[in-house]
Amino acid sequence: MNYPVWDVPVLGGAWVIAIIAIIHVLISHFAVGGGLFLPMAERRALAQGRAEWMPLLKRHSRFFLVLTAAAGTVTGVGIWFSIGLGSPAGTSALIHNFVFVWAIEWVFFLVEITAAAVYYYTWDRVSDKLHLAVGWVYAVSSLWTLIIINGILAFMLTPAGAWLDAAGTGDEVRTLWPAFFNAEYWPSLIARALVAITLAGTYALVTVSLLDGAKHGDLKESFARWSSRWVLPGFVLMPIAMGWFVAALPEGAREILALGVGSAGVGAFTQVTRAALYAAVGSATIAPIVLLLVWRDARHLRLSHALAVIGLALLTTGASEMAREMLRKPYVVRGYMYSNGLLEAAVDTPEERMASYLANSPWVRPAEAQAWASPVSSESYQLDRGELMYRGQCMACHTRDGYRSTRRLLASRDRDGIQSILTMLHERPEDSPYNRYMPPLVGTADEIAALGDYLFEDTTVARRAYLKKEGLTEDESVAPAEPEAQD
Numbered sequence: 001m002n003y004p005v006w007d008v009p010v011l012g013g014a015w016v017i018a019i020i021a022i023i024h025v026l027i028s029h030f031a032v033g034g035g036l037f038l039p040m041a042e043r044r045a046l047a048q049g050r051a052e053w054m055p056l057l058k059r060h061s062r063f064f065l066v067l068t069a070a071a072g073t074v075t076g077v078g079i080w081f082s083i084g085l086g087s088p089a090g091t092s093a094l095i096h097n098f099v100f101v102w103a104i105e106w107v108f109f110l111v112e113i114t115a116a117a118v119y120y121y122t123w124d125r126v127s128d129k130l131h132l133a134v135g136w137v138y139a140v141s142s143l144w145t146l147i148i149i150n151g152i153l154a155f156m157l158t159p160a161g162a163w164l165d166a167a168g169t170g171d172e173v174r175t176l177w178p179a180f181f182n183a184e185y186w187p188s189l190i191a192r193a194l195v196a197i198t199l200a201g202t203y204a205l206v207t208v209s210l211l212d213g214a215k216h217g218d219l220k221e222s223f224a225r226w227s228s229r230w231v232l233p234g235f236v237l238m239p240i241a242m243g244w245f246v247a248a249l250p251e252g253a254r255e256i257l258a259l260g261v262g263s264a265g266v267g268a269f270t271q272v273t274r275a276a277l278y279a280a281v282g283s284a285t286i287a288p289i290v291l292l293l294v295w296r297d298a299r300h301l302r303l304s305h306a307l308a309v310i311g312l313a314l315l316t317t318g319a320s321e322m323a324r325e326m327l328r329k330p331y332v333v334r335g336y337m338y339s340n341g342l343l344e345a346a347v348d349t350p351e352e353r354m355a356s357y358l359a360n361s362p363w364v365r366p367a368e369a370q371a372w373a374s375p376v377s378s379e380s381y382q383l384d385r386g387e388l389m390y391r392g393q394c395m396a397c398h399t400r401d402g403y404r405s406t407r408r409l410l411a412s413r414d415r416d417g418i419q420s421i422l423t424m425l426h427e428r429p430e431d432s433p434y435n436r437y438m439p440p441l442v443g444t445a446d447e448i449a450a451l452g453d454y455l456f457e458d459t460t461v462a463r464r465a466y467l468k469k470e471g472l473t474e475d476e477s478v479a480p481a482e483p484e485a486q487d
Contacts (some may be wrong), residue, residue, distance in 0.1 A: 006085035008396060010402030013086035018325070022080055022318040024075035026199070028145075029192065029317070031068040031112070033200030037117070038064065044226070046128055049056060052219050053475030058123045060207040065120045067203075067371065069113050087396065089341035090332035097163075097172050101180065105148040108421040111141040116237040119186035150192055154184040156249055157328050164335050166329050167347065187244035194234040194241060195317060198286065201230025205294065211300035224298035228290050235287035242280075250334060253327040256436055275323035282316030307360050330397075330439045338439035346409055347440050357443040358385060361392055386454025389447055393439070400458065411462035418459075419452045 006013040038061055045053035083091045095102065122131055155163075163179035166172050172179075204227035211220040256272055276346065286309065293305045330339050337343055347353050358364050390406075398404045410418055415432035424432050425441035426448055441448065 001066040033196035037200035191241040198234035272326040278319035386450035389451040407462040411466040
């Protein structure tokens with residue numbers, strides 16, 4: 001552990017959170033959609049006298065229980081663990097402001113997990129009516145977990161103005177409902193519900209693909225075709241939901257999206273452009289592929305076909321979540337807290353940004369804070385101060401050698417070039433291209449200089465490789481490059 005941030009080599013803490021979260025979203029949304037799928041399928045089987053569906057539904061409920069209760073729970077805990085390390089200030093803000101909402105969500109989650117276990121273990125042991133009732137208990141409780149968690153996730157992108165006005169005053173609880181039912185709540189809820197329904201149908205294909213088409217052709221065909229219909233609502237309604245979602249975005253987020261879309265024509269794809277494109281193409285592709293693989297030739301559906309559809313769903317879901325996260329840049333909670341834990345209200349003016357960062361950092365020992373308040377001449381001491389500035393204000397988003405590598409991004413800059421970037425982040429002129437993507441830099445002039453010295457020293461190897469590639473020597477000045485579009 002490297003305080004004050006979670007230092008994950010190559011990937012960075014943000015990618016660890018993203019990987020766990022994307023897997024969890026794929027499972028948790030299946031838990032919601034599958035919770036509706038199972039009782040609806042059982043009800044259909046009972047109403048139409050399809051007794052042959054029952055053993056298949058029992059098998060599917062076992063697959064459902066293991067995946068959602070085991071893998072879903074583990075990845076859910078993994079999210080809490082990773083966000084607590086990667087963004088402790090942001091996690092604390094969400095818990096403190098939504099503590100009762102989280103508590104309600106956990107109650108429904110406990111009911112959901114219990115109902116899932118009871119539903120599977122009471123097959124053929126209780127009456128059909130009671131068993132179906134247990135299934136509906138699960139369906140309702142899992143739907144409520146989505147209804148509740150969606151409000152908190154949407155809040156991070158579009159917190160209500162009333163809540164932002166009350167933030168830090170102690171009266172945030174009075175604006176709980178405006179914050180919860182924020183501008184993105186309903187479009188986000190509709191989109192997530194459509195994803196859940198689509199995943200219910202695609203996951204059912206895994207179970208039905210294991211049937212022998214030669215022996216159980218009619219069963220395989222009837223169940224696979226019914227399952228494939230679950231992808232149609234998402235295919236038809238998702239464009240409307242996403243249009244609503246984009247329309248509800250705050251101005252800054254729309255600017256980021258418009259910048260990426262506007263530059264796509266000349267090949268300058270930003271990451272948010274790629275993510276949005278992957279999500280749109282994947283969403284539009286799932287239904288045609290399912291219809292081609294399933295509707296036309298359900299008896300020959302193979303596990304590899306079903307897993308390919310699940311893989312496409314993973315790509316689409318992951319890209320959608322990544323795009324949503326990128327649109328929140330450079331915040332954890334938009335308009336309130338930056339990605340490195342700094343509160344916007346506390347660093348909004350030049351005077352506030354000139355305050356000492358190290359003197360107020362909880363990770364600096366009192367003796368160090370006292371010594372570092374005055375100028376120092378020792379180069380190693382200066383680099384120590386610079387590294388702590390780097391860890392506190394940069395490493396929430398950057399790594400040294402991997403994702404958003406500072407060594408790669410700064411390799412073409414000389415010491416003055418690096419200082420120019422830091423000055424731009426520190427002063428934040430209105431025309432700065434970095435304002436859309438990066439938090440302000442906070443610290444005294446000495447602390448900013450220490451950060452510049454550390455970054456220059458830390459990029460030595462990368463800079464020498466760049467100079468060699470360009471045919472330059474160490475004595476030749478490296479002209480500061482133009483700001484790059486931030487991923």
